[in-house]
Amino acid sequence: MTAHEQPDEIGQxxxxxxxxxxxxxxxxxxxxxxxxxxxLALGGGAATALAAQAGGGSGPExxxxxxxxxxxxxxxxxxxxRLHFAAFNMVSxxxxxxxxxxxxxxxxxxxxxxxxxxxxxxxxxxxxxxPPDDTGEAASLGAGNLTxxxxxxxxxxxxxxxxxxxxDPFVIRSRLPRAFEPLPSFAFDLLDATQxxxxxxxxxxxxxxxxxxxxxRNLARIAAGRAHLSWSQLGFGRTASTSRxxxxxxxxxxxxxxxxxxxxxxxxxxxxxxxxxxxxxxWMRGGSYLVARKIQMTIESWDRASLGEQERIIGRTxxxxxxxxxxxxxxxxxxxxxxxxxxxxxxxxxxxHMRLAHPNQNxxxxxxxxxxxxxxxxxxxGQLGAGLFFISFQRDPQTFVRVQQSLRADLLNEYIxxxxxxxxxxxxxxxxxxxxxxxxxx
Amino acid sequence: xxxxxxRRGIVAVTAIGAASLALTACVPNAGxxxxxxxxxxxxxxxxxxxxxxxxQSGTLTFTVQNNGSKVxxxxxxxxxxxxxxxxxxxxxxxxxxxxxxQLGPGDYFTSCKPGMVGAGVGQAAFAVTGDAxxxxxxxxxxxxxxxxYVKAQTExxxxxxxxxxxxxxAGDDATARTLFPIARINYERIEPTAEQFGDLDPKxxxxxxxxxxxxxxxxxxxxxxxxLWLDEAIANYSTPEKDHxxxxxxxxxxxxxxxELGEQLLADVNELKDEVxxxxxxxxxxxxxxxxxxxxxxxxxxxxKLTGEENEFAHTDLYDFTANVEGAxxxxxxxxxxxxxxxxxxxxxxxxxxxxDMFALLxxxxxxxxxxxxxxxxxxxxxxxxxxxxxxxSEPMSKLTAGVVQG
Numbered sequence: 001m002t003a004h005e006q007p008d009e010i011g012q013x014x015x016x017x018x019x020x021x022x023x024x025x026x027x028x029x030x031x032x033x034x035x036x037x038x039x040l041a042l043g044g045g046a047a048t049a050l051a052a053q054a055g056g057g058s059g060p061e062x063x064x065x066x067x068x069x070x071x072x073x074x075x076x077x078x079x080x081x082r083l084h085f086a087a088f089n090m091v092s093x094x095x096x097x098x099x100x101x102x103x104x105x106x107x108x109x110x111x112x113x114x115x116x117x118x119x120x121x122x123x124x125x126x127x128x129x130x131p132p133d134d135t136g137e138a139a140s141l142g143a144g145n146l147t148x149x150x151x152x153x154x155x156x157x158x159x160x161x162x163x164x165x166x167x168d169p170f171v172i173r174s175r176l177p178r179a180f181e182p183l184p185s186f187a188f189d190l191l192d193a194t195q196x197x198x199x200x201x202x203x204x205x206x207x208x209x210x211x212x213x214x215x216x217r218n219l220a221r222i223a224a225g226r227a228h229l230s231w232s233q234l235g236f237g238r239t240a241s242t243s244r245x246x247x248x249x250x251x252x253x254x255x256x257x258x259x260x261x262x263x264x265x266x267x268x269x270x271x272x273x274x275x276x277x278x279x280x281x282x283w284m285r286g287g288s289y290l291v292a293r294k295i296q297m298t299i300e301s302w303d304r305a306s307l308g309e310q311e312r313i314i315g316r317t318x319x320x321x322x323x324x325x326x327x328x329x330x331x332x333x334x335x336x337x338x339x340x341x342x343x344x345x346x347x348x349x350x351x352x353h354m355r356l357a358h359p360n361q362n363x364x365x366x367x368x369x370x371x372x373x374x375x376x377x378x379x380x381x382g383q384l385g386a387g388l389f390f391i392s393f394q395r396d397p398q399t400f401v402r403v404q405q406s407l408r409a410d411l412l413n414e415y416i417x418x419x420x421x422x423x424x425x426x427x428x429x430x431x432x433x434x435x436x437x438x439x440x441x442x
Numbered sequence: 443x444x445x446x447x448x449r450r451g452i453v454a455v456t457a458i459g460a461a462s463l464a465l466t467a468c469v470p471n472a473g474x475x476x477x478x479x480x481x482x483x484x485x486x487x488x489x490x491x492x493x494x495x496x497x498q499s500g501t502l503t504f505t506v507q508n509n510g511s512k513v514x515x516x517x518x519x520x521x522x523x524x525x526x527x528x529x530x531x532x533x534x535x536x537x538x539x540x541x542x543x544q545l546g547p548g549d550y551f552t553s554c555k556p557g558m559v560g561a562g563v564g565q566a567a568f569a570v571t572g573d574a575x576x577x578x579x580x581x582x583x584x585x586x587x588x589x590x591y592v593k594a595q596t597e598x599x600x601x602x603x604x605x606x607x608x609x610x611x612a613g614d615d616a617t618a619r620t621l622f623p624i625a626r627i628n629y630e631r632i633e634p635t636a637e638q639f640g641d642l643d644p645k646x647x648x649x650x651x652x653x654x655x656x657x658x659x660x661x662x663x664x665x666x667x668x669x670l671w672l673d674e675a676i677a678n679y680s681t682p683e684k685d686h687x688x689x690x691x692x693x694x695x696x697x698x699x700x701x702e703l704g705e706q707l708l709a710d711v712n713e714l715k716d717e718v719x720x721x722x723x724x725x726x727x728x729x730x731x732x733x734x735x736x737x738x739x740x741x742x743x744x745x746x747k748l749t750g751e752e753n754e755f756a757h758t759d760l761y762d763f764t765a766n767v768e769g770a771x772x773x774x775x776x777x778x779x780x781x782x783x784x785x786x787x788x789x790x791x792x793x794x795x796x797x798x799d800m801f802a803l804l805x806x807x808x809x810x811x812x813x814x815x816x817x818x819x820x821x822x823x824x825x826x827x828x829x830x831x832x833x834x835x836s837e838p839m840s841k842l843t844a845g846v847v848q849g
Contacts, residue, residue: 091830093799129844194822224837225796228830380682 064143067114069429070286071275074147075368075393076264078243080205083235083372084212085292085389086220087198087422088227090156096170099156100441102226106150106202107435109222113215116143119222135221138214146211148219149203150436151290151424154180156199175440177280179396183291183423187408188416195294195420198230203290203391205370209236231420233294235372235389242370248321248329252297252373252386253415255314256321259329260358262368273366274393276428283439286428291367291400293390294374294420300383302415313411315352324348333358353412357403365402367394387416397423478503478542483552485533486510490554490564497545499572504541504552508533512556516541517594519551523565524631524768525775526590531558546575555594560601579779581727588730588776589723592632596715599628603711607704610666613697619670623758626663627810629711630765631772633740634733635725639717645710649745649754650679654687661706664753669695669703671755678754727777731843734773737766738836748829750817760814763828764804770839771797777846786845789838796835803831 065073090099109119120133138144157176159167167173185191202219204212213234220229239251240258244265251257262269271277276284302310311317315324315333323333325347335355337347348355359366369392376385394400407413427437478501482493487510506516518528518541527550530541553565606625609617629636629647637643644653646662653660660668668675668691676692678684695703717723725733745751747759747766774793781790808814820828 089826089830091834092803092827125844127844129847131840221837225834228826228833230826 063145064115065145065147067111067148067430068432071429072149072287072426073114073429074149074203074205075274075288075370075426076242076270077145077147077205078246078264079238079240079370080145080147080207081236081238082206082209082212083238083389084204084209084216084232085235085391086202086204086216086232087153087230088200088202088220088223089230090169090199090227091225094169094226096172096441098226099170100435102223103150103437104435105222106219107430109219110148110150110215110436113218114143114146114148116141116146116211119218135214135217137217138208138211141208141211141214144206144208144211146204146206146215148215149205149290149426151201151203151426152437152440153197153199153201153422153424154182155197172440175281175283177276177284177425179276179280179398180289180423180425181397183397183421184401186404186418188413188418189421190296190417190419191421192419195231195233197422198424200227201290201292201422201424209234233292233374233389233420234376235374237373239371239373239388240369242368251371251388252299252375253302253310253314255310255316255318256329257371257388258369259316259321262366269366270368273395273399274368276395281440283427283437284425288368288393288395288426289397289400290422290424290426291390291392291394291397292420292422292424293418294387295390296385296387296417296419298383298415298417299386305415312349313353313415315348315354323354324352335360349411351409351411353407353410356406356410362403362406365399367392367399367403387419393426480505483507483516483554484509485514485516485554485556485564487512487556488563490516490552490562490566492552492566492568495567496569496571499545499547499570499575502543502545502570504528504530504543505538506530506533506541506554507538508535510556511535513558515555515558517553517555517562518543518568519553519565520775521549521551522768522771522775523551524591524772526587526594529590529594544575544577545570546577547571547573555597559597561598577779579783581780584777584780585725585727585730588773589718589725591772591776592635592718592725593715595628595632596711596718599625599711600708600715602628603708607708610670611697611700611704613700615670618666619756622663622667622670622756623753623761623814624810626758626762627765629663630740630762631737631769633766633769634736635718635729636714638729639714642710642714642717646707646714649752650687651684651745660691661703662710663707665703666707667753667756668692669700674755674757727780728843728847730773730777731846734770734842735836735839737770737773738832738839741766741832742829742836747817748825748832750820750825753817757816757818758814759817760804760807760820761810764801764810764814767797767800767804767835770835771801774839774842777842781842781845784845784848789841789845792838793835793842796831796838800831800835803828 065077067073112119116138118134118136118139122134123132123136123139125132154176156170157168157173157180159169202216204215206212206215216232238249240261241248242261242264244263248256248259262273264270274288276287276289278285280287305313307318311324316322317324321329322331325334325337333348333354335346335348335358339345339347355361369390371388371390371392374387374389378384392400427440430436430438479497480503481497483504483506484491485506485508492504504516504518506514508514512535514533515529515531516533516539517526519525520527528541528543530539533539547570550568550570551565552568553562555562602621602625606618606621609621633643633647636646644656644658647664648656648658648660648662649664650660650668672692672694679687679689679692741747741763747763750757750759752762753759774797778790807820
């Protein structure tokens with residue numbers, strides 16, 4: 001969330017008192033120090049967030065992104081460079097009260113984490129025979145523009161298929177939005193169940209990977225007995241811009257990615273394509289749907305493809321990122337323009353990735369992409385476990401489905417496999433004093 | 443599998459009679475003996491008859507008459523059938539000794555151990571009804587209770603290992619494979635204690651990679667496991683991850699080698715039994731509570747049970763898993779009075795719930811008697827669920843030391 005779009009939010013944060021910081025205890029002091037560059041005074045975090053935006057987005061200065069607001073942070077927030085994404089499953093035998101308690105505890109922890117403060121009683125409990133509440137590795141690193149975006153999986157409403165659970169273990173089935181349908185299977189899916197799905201998801205993005213990991217680690221610990229980590233993914237190098245103030249980054253194919261993304265400044269498009277409106281139950285209004293796809297890239301093969309082949313597959317030039325129909329990066333592609341070499345063929349191949357994914361080819365369907373590169377070490381065959389952890393936000397999951405189905409003929413499919421998948425409902429933002437998805441339980 | 447239920451107002455114990463171990467878990471706030479109920483116990487080499495299976499809460503004196511031919515012991519056990527609340531030992535044939543305890547309402551068990559070794563005879567339920575008993579826990583008594591438990595476990599361990607080794611040495615591989623996980627139960631319940639005796643745990647329970655890393659001879663349970671499941675071992679150590687380990691020992695052992703290996707294991711578990719029976723053997727409260735946490739960490743370790751690495755050839759990890767959790771539960775059960783006296787009722791209740799959840803899930807995979815499913819048949823999602831319950835238990839367990847030990 002940026003101050004630009006949510007002016008009220010900054011004021012709100014400034015007014016918030018931080019009980020932890022006011023307490024004259026060692027912990028409170030540490031919490032303050034932990035805020036680091038986020039500011040030592042109340043509201044300093046918000047002030048620094050403003051400064052960070054004025055300075056051009058995710059710079060090295062460690063701003064604090066407000067947790068509260070009409071929408072959850074981490075969607076139109078200028079994309080930070082680092083990701084730790086985690087999926088959780090509710091522990092068998094848990095019920096509605098456990099879910100509510102977990103969301104309350106996560107809210108409380110998230111409010112502290114995004115300010116760069118330690119969770120619970122911090123690094124040093126009064127009794128040294130107790131383990132510290134906060135695991136400590138982010139102490140003094142500051143807030144690092146950490147955002148924590150929480151989502152609910154469909155299984156939470158409908159129970160796991162084939163499980164012995166009751167049909168509606170958390171008594172929220174009646175609040176299931178109509179649009180919240182499971183993703184269909186797509187051509188070339190090679191999905192691994194151990195890297196897919198989950199009752200809950202947390203997207204942690206920050207300038208510093210240690211800050212993102214610290215957040216997920218501590219949230220997982222807080223969840224003990226209620227929810228258990230199912231899988232998680234580290235990402236580096238954002239592959240999309242979500243603000244005009246950010247340059248378009250590159251994915252591991254070496255191409256600019258996300259050129260045609262919806263930007264934070266384009267509020268009308270956000271309202272039309274990203275934020276859920278009155279079509280959904282109130283707990284989802286102002287929310288969105290998050291699709292995550294772990295897309296393995298066979299980069300060794302890709303690297304042996306000629307420049308001409310690579311550009312034909314993507315539909316853009318490699319260095320500038322301009323459409324092959326001509327012009328600079330942000331020039332509108334001309335899908336009818338003929339190829340300079342062979343006028344019988346279009347300049348942008350009929351199966352180029354950019355053509356098939358373009359809104360013009362998908363009935364105007366648009367989403368906000370917020371993916372990250374990943375490399376999970378390498379396999380025993382000397383190949384990097386590299387790829388794109390694709391994340392998109394959209395008002396209706398059908399938007400993603402439509403585009404993904406259009407990509408069936410994508411030339412790029414030769415070099416990618418979708419190995420993980422997930423869809424989560426992202427509830428609306430949290431107001432101060434409330435907890436995540438509170439309206440779902442009222 | 444023990445059933446877990448909360449007991450309140452446990453137990454003051456005074457063992458009356460010379461040479462008997464005084465196990466005073468709690469001392470009564472009021473004087474003992476005023477309204478003591480006397481209960482006769484008749485012990486023999488095969489039976490342990492208690493004159494009544496129920497009593498009123500308060501001070502109880504068990505008068506144990508040994509009519510057998512072996513020196514015997516009498517135990518009063520908690521509802522999990524493992525925690526020792528009172529014990530009187532060295533009851534010579536033809537003699538009688540008393541065990542006096544303060545018992546609150548709850549479910550208990552009585553048992554005798556003729557020969558002072560093995561699993562005991564005549565274990566029977568003993569129910570106490572009535573009002574709660576006000577008691578003040580005493581740290582020394584709690585530690586003594588737990589030491590009694592450790593001793594009892596080693597006394598049961600020895601004959602279990604004897605039976606296992608006998609089958610192995612006789613070349614009865616089918617029986618030996620069946621007995622392998624059973625012979626490990628008592629050891630796994632007290633493993634952190636056994637690890638205090640420097641070189642014993644490496645000899646008894648090291649896995650092949652551990653022995654190789656430390657340059658020790660590969661002996662003990664897992665060496666025999668490798669021989670009994672040799673095909674599995676060969677396949678396992680041919681995978682890329684384990685290909686770098688030496689393979690020259692991946693061949694059947696000769697009868698002579700079997701004899702030597704078996705005798706070594708027997709000698710080692712007997713040494714463990716003697717060590718914990720020594721008057722010099724002692725533990726602190728923190729040893730007990732940290733040991734409980736350690737038992738759960740053993741399950742979760744990268745070379746532990748959750749990953750199936752502990753018994754990498756036999757795949758009997760769920761037996762060890764269960765035994766580790768039982769050991770942790772006994773340790774918690776033993777210090778519960780101290781925890782509650784320190785205001786830790788909420789933590790005690792949470793741990794009760796988490797243990798019950800953990801045991802319920804483990805029970806869905808089998809039991810010692812009926813057998814557990816082999817761990818290589820337990821899928822990734824099931825393992826994740828086991829891990830979820832274990833984490834749910836381990837997190838509150840990490841607070842036990844602080845709740846019990848006064849800093």
